[in-house]
Amino acid sequence: MNMHPFKIRTIGDEDSGGNIISFIASDFIDGNTDIDEAHLKEILPILPLRNTIVFPGSTLPISVGRKKSLDLIRSLGKKQRYIGLVCQKDTSVENPDKDDLYHIGVIAEVIRVIELADNNLSIIVQAKKRFEWLEITQTEPFIKATFKLMDYQKGSKEDKEFNAILDSIRDTMLHMLHLLGEPPKELLQTLSNESFTDMLISYCATNLPIDSREKQELLAINDEKEQAYRLLMILNRESQILELKMNIQLKTREDLNQQQKEYFLQQQIKTIQEELGGNTQQIEIDEFRKKAKEKKWNAEVAETFEKEIQKLERLNPQSPDYSVQFGYLQTILELPWNEYTKDNFNLKNAQKILDRDHFGMEKVKERIIEHLAVLKLKGDLKSPILCLYGPPGVGKTSLGKSIAEALNRKYVRVSLGGLHDEAEIRGHRRTYIGAIPGRIIQNIQKAGTSNPVFVLDEVDKIGNDFRGDPSSALLEVLDPEQNTAFHDNYLSIDYDLSKVLFIATANNLNAIPQPLLDRMELINVGGYITEEKVEIAYRHLVPKELVNHGIEKGAFVIPKPTLQKIVEHYTRESGVRELNKKIAKVMRRVARKIASDETYPKSLKISDLKEYLGIEEYSRDKYQGNEYAGVVTGLAWTAVGGEILYVESSLSRGKGSKLTLTGNLGEVMKESAMLAMEYIHSHALELDIDSGIFENWNTHIHVPEGAIPKDGPSAGITMITSLASLYTQRKVRPNLAMTGEITLRGKVLPVGGIREKILAAKRAGISDIILCKENRKDIDEIKTDYLKGLTFHYVSDVKEVIDLALMEQKVDHPKNFTIPDEKK
Structure with a gap:
């Protein structure tokens, strides 16, 4: 039979892979809607369909590909051939639940099951009667429901x-078929046949090119007459739309030759515009001019805009230049x-917000409050360019x-x-295809204001290649004297960026070009000390992770001692990212216990950490005593905080006074060791050391943990003290640590990282610290709470260091040990 398809579509529970079928009227002629209730059970298997509404009386194939649907079909026996066909509301849902399904569907009998490739099935079903499912009784391995x-x-x-x-439905259907082309005679005869009247509504409803929601509404109507009336309304609407499309085509249809083909689409668009009632180009231009009257721009920008909009009026809407010009004016x-x-000049409120969100960072907060204070007094101020640099x-x-x-x-934030x-x-430049403004103008446009806080993230990680050097382009943006008239190549109009508060962030200042650095105020955001990390975790990280993991406030807490243990033994970083991950790991374990109704500790103790985080990943150095000569405790700065550092010295017999250095030392640290050795040589008499010792004994200086690179001048006085203790065999004062650079003359110079170093000493149980006098100012900036239990000794000469560090008491040795002495 020749078939005239009214609509070709995919039927099935998959978006793809279904059978492409053509519905014809003969599918509905012998539609049997009787149900053998002896084989119809109280609980009905439900087969969800993605994009199909089935009406009673139709026989059609359905492709089955989803796992639950395959399980349903394979579970059917000879006595259970009835299933419920229900359409799902959202076709993208892979595993629909009760909320995703319409309540009304059709009971269908599975006539035949056909095995296809790729383990899929195709079933032939005959739709019988409508039903409404009441309650889902199971969802696995497939859905079942009472109904x-x-x-x-029925209509009379x-x-x-x-x-x-x-009759109107039949006539409208035939009219639509004729609009689409000459239908086959068999199809016309079938539709016109009086015996087909009972199935006419189902046939038309099944094949209408409308969405599933509207078809579902048709299926839900209980009165056949009301259903027919609703169907006729839809058919009339679709028929009118179809006629309108055909009329548009007829108006533009003519004998096209080679020269006329390029105007075909333009004629269609003009016809559509006439149907819509106006010229869209002129409407858009009028809209632009209306918006322009509301803008607060100056005369120069207004003049440029008017010139450009006049240029747009002269362009053909089908010209490629039209869309470029349109986009430019829109920008x-x-x-x-x-x-x-309007800035908020409440300084107390600003301080409160800054303190609420970030612990520490006093210099940054102070700078922002100062800027706000000047702005409040003066009323107009060029915004500074701040650069926050520090570890991640x-x-x-x-x-x-x-x-x-x-x-x-x-x-606004842009990552560079x-x-x-x-x-x-x-x-x-606008001459390029796909031209757009730069990121600065784009983000100003997104912010909707000319004075946002603009974060230029990772400014030290800008690259450069044959396409130019972006860091040089930033010079104009970040120069307060130039950014009052920032020039964007696309915009071609100067834009004032002087009110924007630019904040750049960087990890490494050495990677930023010097001209760019000169234009920014550098603010060091150093790494957090242990005490600060504990406070940040307690105030910010733990409450945030409680919310993120769905744990109620107060149901679980991590006390400060436990947080300190996590910081010291499970993380090693400057910031708090790793700490946040560890807290999140604990929260996941707790959430699992809560969800499984298992018992869990309401407060996490230190003893529980092994269960929740595993074994300790890092260990902190502790002070080891002063039982050995030549072992001195130094202080070091690392990117993850302060550490204590041991310098060990030993003697072995040998000619030539050889000096051996081990421990993965950098060049500066090796030079400090040589300086210390030379100082000991030149001041041997003052230290009561026989100079002959140096000719028959070799010296070895070692800094433990040789796998870790170490460099810097901070260990200078530590090395001198170690050598002095070794050669004199005098004990080092207990619980003492030191840091400072030395010169060949024996002067002690200041070093950096004092805050981190003294807190590391405090954690390690140190009570006395030797520092250069010039480092006193660094101690004054540290909170007094962090200095409790520490005594500071300020020195300016190596002699003061040795007098403070070495005791008169000498080290006790076994009988077989003799103090190196040339006389012996």
Whole structure:
């Protein structure tokens, strides 16, 4: 039979892989809707369909591909051939539950099951009667539900109005088929046949090109007459749309030759515009001019805009230049010319917000409050360019959000990591295809204000190649004297960036070009000390992770001693990213116990950490006593905080006074060791050392943990003290540590990282610390709470160091040990 498809579509429970079938009227002629209730059980298997509404009386194939659907079909026996076909609301849902399914569907009998390739099935079903599922009784391995059959009020054949509606449906259907082309005679005869009247509604409803929601509404109507009336309304609507499409085609249809083909689409668009009632180009231009009247731009920008919009009026809408010009004007209109948010001058509130979101960072907070204070007094101030530099994870980027909230400004952020094209900053010229503004103008446009807080993240990770040097393009952006008239290549109009508060972040200042550094105020955001990390975790990280893991406030706490243990023995970093991951790991374990109704500790103890985080990953150095000569405790700074550092010295017999250095030492540290050795040689008499010892004994200096590279001048006085103790065999004062650089003359010079070093000493049980006098100012900046239990000795000469560090008491040795002495 020749088939005239009204609609070709995919039927099935998959988006793809279903059978492409053509519905014809003969599929409905012998539609049997009787159900053998002896084989119909109280609980009905439900087969969800993605994009199909089945009406009673139809026989059709359905492809089955989802696991649950395959399990359902394979579970059917000879006596259980009835299933419920229900359409799901969202076709993208892979495993629908009760909320994803419509309540009304059709009971269908599975006539035949066909095995296909790729382990899929195709089933032939005959739709019987409508039903409504009441309650889902199972979801695995497939859905089952209780149900009730839905009564259907048939239309009376004596009802003249009903018969008229059916005739109108038939006529409209035939009219639509003729609009689509000449239908086959067999199809026309079938539709016109009186015996097909009973199946006419089901046939038309099944094949209508409308969405599933509207078909479902048709299926849910219980009155056949009302259903027919609703179907006729839909058919009339679709028929009118189809006629409109055909009319548009007829108006534009003519004998096309080679020269006329290029105008075909333009004629269609014009016809559509006439149907819509106007010229869209002129409407858009009028809309642009209306918006331009509301902008606060200056006369220069207004003049440029008018020139460009006149150029747009002269362009053909089908010209490629039209879309370029249209996009350019749209960009100008969307920029916030001279539009500013009002700053919040409440200094106490700003301080409160900064303290709430970030612990520590006193210098940064102080600088922001100062800027706000000057702005409040003066009323107009060029915003500074701040550069926050420091190790990863200390909160440089997140600080921008807090500053924006404190100032009541919009917040925008652009990541510059890996940027290597200058056009990303300055934009592309409009002559290029796909040209867009640079990231600066794009984000100003997104912010909707000309004075946002603008975070330039990872400014030290900008690259450069043959496409230009983005860091050089930033010079204009970050120069307060130049950014009042920032020039973007795409915009081609100067834009004022002087009110923008730029905050750059970086990890390594050495990677930033010097001209760019000169334009920024550098603020060091150093690594957090243990005490600060504990406070940050207690105030911010733990509450945040409780919310992230769905644990109620108060149901679980991590006390400060436990947090300190996590910081010291499970993390080694400057910031708190790793600490946050460890806390999240604990929360996941707790959430699992809560979800499984298992007991869990309401407060995490130190003894519980092994269960929740495993064995300790790192260990902190502890002071080891002063039982050996030549072993002195130094203080070192690392990127993850302060550490104590041991310097060990020993003697062995040999000619030539050989000095051996081990422990993966850098060049500066090796030079410190040689300086210390030379100082001991030149001051041997003052230290009561026989100079002849140096000719017959070799010296070995070792700094433990040889796998870790060490460098810097801070260990100078530690090495001198170690050698002096070794040669004199005098004990080193107990619980003493020191740090300082030395000169050949014996002067002690200041060093950096004092805060981290003294806190490391405190953790290790040190009570006395020797420092250079010039480092006293660093101690004064540290909170007094962190200095309790520590005594500081300030020195300026190596002699003072030795007098303070070495005791008169000598080391006790076994009988077979003799103090190195040339006389012996």
